Amino acid sequence: MIPAVEKAFRQVKALKIQGAEAVAREMVRALAEEMKAVEAGSREDFLRRMKKTAVVLTSARPTEPALRHAMRFMLFQARKNPSQDAGELKKAVAREAKAFEKTALENKAKIALFGSRLVPHGASVLVHCHSSTIVRVLKKAADDGKRIRVYCTETRPRYQGRVTARELGDYGIKTTLVVDSAANYVLSRMKDTDVVLVGADAITATGDLVNKVGTSLIAAAANEHGIPLYSCTATHKYDPLTLYGVPELIEMRPREEIIDRGMRGFGKVDVLNPAFDVTPARHVAAYVTEIGVLPPQALATAVWKEYGLDKEELF
Numbered sequence: 001m002i003p004a005v006e007k008a009f010r011q012v013k014a015l016k017i018q019g020a021e022a023v024a025r026e027m028v029r030a031l032a033e034e035m036k037a038v039e040a041g042s043r044e045d046f047l048r049r050m051k052k053t054a055v056v057l058t059s060a061r062p063t064e065p066a067l068r069h070a071m072r073f074m075l076f077q078a079r080k081n082p083s084q085d086a087g088e089l090k091k092a093v094a095r096e097a098k099a100f101e102k103t104a105l106e107n108k109a110k111i112a113l114f115g116s117r118l119v120p121h122g123a124s125v126l127v128h129c130h131s132s133t134i135v136r137v138l139k140k141a142a143d144d145g146k147r148i149r150v151y152c153t154e155t156r157p158r159y160q161g162r163v164t165a166r167e168l169g170d171y172g173i174k175t176t177l178v179v180d181s182a183a184n185y186v187l188s189r190m191k192d193t194d195v196v197l198v199g200a201d202a203i204t205a206t207g208d209l210v211n212k213v214g215t216s217l218i219a220a221a222a223n224e225h226g227i228p229l230y231s232c233t234a235t236h237k238y239d240p241l242t243l244y245g246v247p248e249l250i251e252m253r254p255r256e257e258i259i260d261r262g263m264r265g266f267g268k269v270d271v272l273n274p275a276f277d278v279t280p281a282r283h284v285a286a287y288v289t290e291i292g293v294l295p296p297q298a299l300a301t302a303v304w305k306e307y308g309l310d311k312e313e314l315f
Contacts, residue, residue: 001053002037005030012060015158019132020201020237021108024070025101027057031074032097040086050078050093062249063210063276065202065239070100107234107290108136115197115232115288116140119148124194126151126186126222129212130160131199133232135167137288138197142173149174151186155212157257157273180214184221192226200233200287205243207281207296210250213274219283228285235289235303243300251275 001009008030011017017026034053040046054071061067077096083089115137119125125148127134141148150168152175155161162177169175178186187196196218202210209215209231222229242248255271281296289299291306 001034001056005034005053005057009057009060018130018158018160018163020064020066020199021104021234022132023061023064024066024236025104027060027067028070028074028097028100031057031071032094035093036090038086038090040089043084043086043089046086046089047075047078051075061251063201063251065248066234066236068239069236073100104234108133110290111232111234111288112136112140114293115230116144116146118230118288118293119146119195119197120193121146122148124149124151124186124190126153126183126190126194126196126218126227127164128153128161128180128183128196128198128215128218129155130163131232133234134197134199135164137232138168138173139171142171147174149176151176151178153178153180153183153214153218155214156180157253160212183214183218187218187221187225187227190225190227194227196222196227196229198229198231200231200237201276202248203231203233203238203287203296203299204248204278205238205240205300207284207287207299209279209281209284209296210248210276211279213277216277216279216283219279223283229279229283230285230288230293232288235291235299235306238299238303240304248278250277 008026012023012026017023031053035050038049040049054075058068058071074096078089078093081089081092111133119141127150138150150173152161152165165175165177198211198215200209200211219229239248253273253275258271258273259266284296286293286295287299294302
């Protein structure tokens, strides 16, 4: 890979670039840059190299269907291009990369519109981790004149929730930062007209939500207190491979995120550091997507009806 693409790969793997959609956009740009630099002698050689690069880039984040979908989409667009000239294919890939980013931004705007309608005036909102889509939803609600208070979990060990809190606070939204373990405390004081908003890293064929670790505990607590939890996400987070029995991988992060070198006395202590967990569909009120607000049980059917997916396109 060229240096710029290697840098992007390392940044994604190290979580310096976060958020499933941000990761997908960055890797699509990286793929286009890599293919621009490739010296391919034929159409077949170009496509072979493109698939190899896509597989490598996908490996940066194993639990990111949005990234896999982005790579599949780019490969599909290249394969259906009839040109036999590698130079023309390079230009086509570059055009598709720009179109992909444009569409992603348009989808965010649609989700923000649908999601803001689910946030009542005067509501308290609990959010977990950082999602640029969730931030857009809450900013849209504020722009619509809704007075809201947002509680952001810190989201340890990488503290992505602090990013959310800072962005919302800077926008003038009343925001409170809480430790992750205080989520149930906050929920116990919320009303049934309040909401929990989270993003999504993956959605399975049965409507289960794969998201930042800790989401399942918050969802269970919200369900206990009668507070609806909505996942605001584009439909490309749906992983069609789960329809064929392929399990969703849960990425394990390094122990250094929990125990750094300055902490002594932990040499014999094992560390379990999953990046994600699975929230059962019964704890998700709905998925807020670019094609509408969908109950978990209807999402897979709606996605296939809207876009269609060929099993042969899945890698």
